[in-house]
Amino acid sequence: MKKPNLSFWQIWNLSFGFLGVQIGYSLQNSNTSTIFESLGADVHQLSYFWLAAPLAGLVVQPIVGLFSDGTWTRFGRRIPFILGGAIISTLALALMPNCPALLAFAPLAMGAFILLFMDLSFNVTMQPFRALVADMLNDEQKTKGYVVQTFLINLGAVVGAVLPLLLTHLGVSDEVRPGEVADHIAYSYYIGGAILLATVLVTSFRTREYPPEEFSKYDGGANAAETATASDAGERLSFLALMRNIPRVMLQLGVVQFFSWASLFLMWTYLKSAITGVVTDHETGVVLSEGATQTWVGVLNGIYPIPACLVSLVMGGVAARYGNKLVYAVSLLFGAAGFLGLTQLHDQYALMLPMIGIGIAWAGILAMPYSILSRAVDAHHMGVYMGIFNFTITIPQIVIGLTGGLIVQHVFASDAMSMIGLAGVLMLLAAVSVYFVKEK
Numbered sequence: 001m002k003k004p005n006l007s008f009w010q011i012w013n014l015s016f017g018f019l020g021v022q023i024g025y026s027l028q029n030s031n032t033s034t035i036f037e038s039l040g041a042d043v044h045q046l047s048y049f050w051l052a053a054p055l056a057g058l059v060v061q062p063i064v065g066l067f068s069d070g071t072w073t074r075f076g077r078r079i080p081f082i083l084g085g086a087i088i089s090t091l092a093l094a095l096m097p098n099c100p101a102l103l104a105f106a107p108l109a110m111g112a113f114i115l116l117f118m119d120l121s122f123n124v125t126m127q128p129f130r131a132l133v134a135d136m137l138n139d140e141q142k143t144k145g146y147v148v149q150t151f152l153i154n155l156g157a158v159v160g161a162v163l164p165l166l167l168t169h170l171g172v173s174d175e176v177r178p179g180e181v182a183d184h185i186a187y188s189y190y191i192g193g194a195i196l197l198a199t200v201l202v203t204s205f206r207t208r209e210y211p212p213e214e215f216s217k218y219d220g221g222a223n224a225a226e227t228a229t230a231s232d233a234g235e236r237l238s239f240l241a242l243m244r245n246i247p248r249v250m251l252q253l254g255v256v257q258f259f260s261w262a263s264l265f266l267m268w269t270y271l272k273s274a275i276t277g278v279v280t281d282h283e284t285g286v287v288l289s290e291g292a293t294q295t296w297v298g299v300l301n302g303i304y305p306i307p308a309c310l311v312s313l314v315m316g317g318v319a320a321r322y323g324n325k326l327v328y329a330v331s332l333l334f335g336a337a338g339f340l341g342l343t344q345l346h347d348q349y350a351l352m353l354p355m356i357g358i359g360i361a362w363a364g365i366l367a368m369p370y371s372i373l374s375r376a377v378d379a380h381h382m383g384v385y386m387g388i389f390n391f392t393i394t395i396p397q398i399v400i401g402l403t404g405g406l407i408v409q410h411v412f413a414s415d416a417m418s419m420i421g422l423a424g425v426l427m428l429l430a431a432v433s434v435y436f437v438k439e440k
Contacts, residue, residue, distance in 0.1 A: 026160025065387030085125030161302030335361025339424030
């Protein structure tokens with residue numbers, strides 16, 4: 001029995017909470033390195049702090065997926081996890097700018113602890129959104145659902161990236177003081193947390209998930225009790241069996257994911273260090289100050305989601321005509337060109353141009369693999385398989401997090417810009433790897 005078509009606004013509400021989650025995640029991506037540098041970390045240590053995010057995702061997302069597959073409450077299957085994670089995420093965003101005051105004698109340790117706490121809660125909130133789209137939409141609407149989700153993710157990324165700049169223009173200080181988090185960053189975290197909670201509340205109260213019996217009729221008539229009963233031991237013990245029966249396409253996509261997410265992780269970790277002392281004012285040609293450079297990193301991180309938003313509006317139609325694989329590969333090629341362009345340009349406005357290519361790649365990375373995978377996965381195990389697929393995002397980040405400091409120090413003589421060049425090479429390898437994906 002086919003699931004009914006949902007209206008545009010019903011599809012919009014499914015992922016609206018992801019808008020707020022991505023605002024928080026964007027704030028983290030743009031400002032984590034700066035916060036830890038202000039607390040005393042140096043460039044060789046940055047990648048170790050960034051390990052918190054992938055480690056949290058590696059552990060949390062499969063667990064949340066497994067439990068949400070077997071959960072049914074009056075609020076639904078996925079919504080309880082989304083709402084609970086959002087409340088904790090809001091608290092973590094409020095605590096992060098205050099880590100120097102919370103543990104004055106060891107602010108770096110407190111910052112690392114709060115970052116891990118934040119990433120755990122982000123992952124609890126994010127993971128069910130992927131499964132929720134697959135749960136609620138039929139095969140004909142899945143690509144549209146993930147494209148809408150991609151649009152909202154990128155809109156959130158823009159808002160999170162430009163919040164510090166906006167606050168600076170409104171008169172909030174961007175002065176960098178040793179041992180403290182700048183005011184414009186701190187207030188951005190507070191505002192981002194409030195928006196996160198508000199948007200998740202919209203999804204929570206405007207989405208009606210299919211009850212177990214109805215869901216079973218749409219997806220092969222499986223025993224509804226197995227889907228609905230959280231204490232079913234067979235479901236709990238089936239994780240290893242699910243791992244042994246991973247769809248082949250997931251492994252093939254995993255290769256593409258490894259190269260593309262390693263590339264993105266390099267950018268998030270080293271972009272600020274790479275352009276500090278290099279990026280110049282467009283009018284005077286003078287190198288920007290450290291505070292101005294950090295603000296400009298936020299601008300650049302806010303640029304690439306804009307083309308991603310625009311591309312996502314047409315990506316579904318283009319993929320329907322030319323195929324998901326071709327769209328995926330071409331988008332990654334744009335990303336490779338963007339990373340290599342960053343290594344060649346110094347003017348602050350010229351640096352915006354490569355971010356367009358990276359944005360096109362980002363749109364493909366957020367939509368195409370999930371559209372391909374969702375058609376090859378058993379609907380009753382969608383949550384856990386989406387969680388397992390998150391391994392292909394977290395493992396490359398862990399690898400880069402563990403080796404990045406050694407690479408930048410011993411291979412590139414502490415030249416952070418060379419790490420951006422490496423990101424371009426890895427993105428090119430990701431594009432080539434799409435060829436080997438056998439789509440259902």
